[in-house]
Amino acid sequence: MELVCPAGNLPALKRAVDEGADAVYFGFQNATNARQFAGLNFTDHRAREGIAYAHARGRRVFCAINTYPQPEGWAQWTQAVDDAAALGVDALILADTGLLDYAATRYPDLPRHLSVQGSATSHEALRFYHDRFAIKRAVLPRVLSMTQVRDLARQSPVELEVFAFGSLCIMAEGRCYLSSYLTGESPNTRGVCSPASHVRWETTPEGLESRLGGVLIDRYAEGERAGYPTLCKGRFEVDGETYHAIEEPTSLNTLDLLPELHALGISAVKIEGRQRSPAYVATVAGIWRQALDRLEKAPERFHPEPAWQANLSELSEGATTTLGAYERRWK
Amino acid sequence: MLELTLGPVAFYWTRDRYADFYAQAGEWPIETVYLGETVCSRRRDMKLDDWRDIARSLTERGKRVVLSSQTLIESEADLRGLRKVCDNGDFMVEANDHSAVRLLADAGVPFVAGPAINLYNAAALGVMAKAGMQRWVMPVEMARDALANLLTARDAAGLDAPCEVFAYGHLPLAWSARCFTARRHGLPKDRCQFVCQQYPEGLPLCAQDAPDEVFTLNGIQTLSGACQDLRHEVPEMQRMGVAAARLSPRAEGMSEVVAAFDRARRGELAERDPLALTEVGCDGYWHGQAGMKRTALQATPT
Known part of the structure; x- marks a missing residue:
């Protein structure tokens, strides 16, 4: 299973790579990605440096262009796709069907991942994106239970990436206004x-x-x-x-579910948090690297270390974590 | 003339309530009625055949009927239900999820793209048109100016894709795996005792310091607390080339709402009564602001 880590800036990207991320994801400094924060994200120049750093160490870099362009923004969004392609990223993370169509037509050989913002929660929805835009991977919304993830994994035409740790969106992403x-x-x-x-x-x-x-x-x-x-x-x-009528302040932590996700053939686990500090990203990436390495050696004997869980909880919103929708009781 | 449509009922009503409501709706000056359960698969009082019965009686009264599909598809059971709706054979379907788009496109059946399909640009409209889309409902958060640009871009692309605007009602804003109505009652979702049927217009969620509704909880769905009301924007919609205005059912008073929109599309709507401003709905989205804003109140000196 691949460990995919957030890179809100160049130091975070480097720390994630140093701590064992298999891939990092980033966005440009504008509304073309779902973490538009002041002082966050990458200029063309910094992105080039980050990609070179990751590639020199055999890691991959994904570019998130996962918001929905409106007519007046269309040129800016397609420019982001063009820029990412020119930078030599390893995949684009996209949500809008218009932009997916653009990327699939212009850059057929550049892998496309369906962003969680694309809101695909069934294998039929995944097939739509696969048939029309030849997506290689999809990131699943955080609304599915383990049973539902299992059903989906069995029939999915594409690789699946699931959220492993970080802030918890409790609404179906991409369809929350x-x-x-x-x-x-x-x-x-x-x-x-x-x-x-x-x-x-x-x-x-x-x-x-x-x-x-x-x-x-x-x-x-x-x-x-x-x-x-x-x-x-x-x-x-x-x-x-x-x-807390909708949800408590809490973070998602799926360390306990790793053996099951592994058995289902999930391709990648994703850490949320491009808005977090490089130190946060480094700590979380380090813990998940250790966990995945141990899982790889003996999946049947995998148990998360109490120290990992304690450290992750400390970093969490409200200092508490949940399995979220993966666990039926939460609903 | 601008077409008026009646959107699907967001709330969980009793069978009798649906029957009464649609018996009345048959007499209203609307052209199209969307029917079906779009929120929760656990709401099973009405089976597909029951909706078909209502659909047939509305068709006999000259209405065009579209069956609306469930918005959040999570399980194999949800997909089985969805296939039945898509395979109904008689009525057009409103696809509220890409699962439905895929099934309908594969079957070569034309469809309406619902408001949660996220069509914000002409390229996305083009993708859907190729898949068989006949009409689309604008995302609820889109502003008038962006829509005007989109309609221009659509025409420039030569797409035949009429646009429907969500013009009246509680705005559908979010869908979750969690049921917030069951949560209020301390019940797990899969043993919810169907408590949302107790709230024919949802369960109000308010800020701690103000009586105004911020959001309306409706099972797994979150709606706007205020009702959006674009009746005074109807002439503008007509000028822009909007094809239809969607009125989303409320538990009470829909016949007056439909009558007001019918007057509006005939250019016979009276000016706002300055004394009745507390009753105005929100219209912020349309004016490029926060959706909850009531621009009529901003214009009034305080």
Whole structure:
């Protein structure tokens, strides 16, 4: 199984490669990818340096161009595809069918991966992308249970990559417009979710308050650990009760599922977090490298080290992790 | 003239409620009705044959009927249900997922691409047209100006692909593996006791400090808290070359909503009553802003 790690900048890319990532993924400094953060991502020049660094060590580099271009942005998105091809990336990670069509026509020999933003959750959907655009791999949305992943793996016409660790999207990716409803900017159109430019923190008599687009997302009592106001992880009132009505602040961690994912023939595990620091990426990549190496040697005897789990939990949102939808109970 | 369509019911109603609703809808000035369960496979009160019965009676009253497919397809059972809808043989299908697009394209059956298919540019429209798409519903978050550009690009590409705009109702904003209504009741999703049937217009989710609904929980689906209302934009839609306006069913008052849109497309809609502004729906997306914004209120001096 391949370990695919996030590269939000050149130092993170190098650390991921040093710690044993088989592949890294990056995006350009604009809305063409789903992690458009200020100060993050790659210029052409930095991308060239990063690709050379990874290739010199026998690792692969994928370029994420996984947002949805609108007519006024079409030229910028196709330019991103052209630039990535010219840089010599090993694969493009795409979601929009128009852009997939463009890439498949212009660069038939450059492998195409279907982004999680493409929202393919069945083998019939995968077949659509495979038949029309000859995708080589698909990243699965984080909404499927293990049983469903198993069914899919059995019938998939393409390689599958699954999310292994990091922030947990609990909505089917690529089909969540909650962020733009509150801010006007969404993952699909701007490559952002709950963007920082629309966040406001305020100390009030009721406690520390976080707002997104003016809407109160959460309110913290003194001493309570405050988290970033991702809108689906706030505390809201439903039918007279205030609670995490959609999801708690928590991260996905599938270390326990590795033997099963391995047995299903999953091709790659993906670490989320291009917005995270190089130190974070290095730690997570290192732990997952050790885990995959041990898995490779004796899959039937694999057990995650308690120290790995403890370190991963410490790095997680809310310091807790979940198996998410992979486990039926979560639903 | 702009066509009016009735979108699929997002909520889980009782059989009687669906029957009453569509009996009335048969009398409304709408041309097309979308039928079917688009949210959750566990909502099984209505079988495909029940929808077909309603479809036939609406057809007899001169309506065009389209069967809408489930949006989030997760299991083999979901796919079996989807195949039945796609193979129905009589009615056109609204594909709300690429699984449906694949099945319909393979069978050579023309289809409508639903709002969650994510068609934001002319190249994507071209891909779908080649697959057999006859009509598409604009992504709900798209702005008027972007849509105008897209319609121009579509025409320049010589594509025959009429556009339908989600013009009225709670906006469908997200789908999850988790059921939020069951979660509110402390029930696991696979033993949910069908609690969403208790909420014919969903379960309101509010911020801690304000009574306004932020979102509406509807099983695994999250809808907008406010109802989008683009009735005053109908003349603009007609000028732009939008083919149809979709009205998404609510539990109450749909007949008045349909009547207002019918007046709007005839150019007979009265100006906004400045005293009734608290009742206006949201229209931010259309104006390139956050979807929840009510631009009519912004224009009013406070």
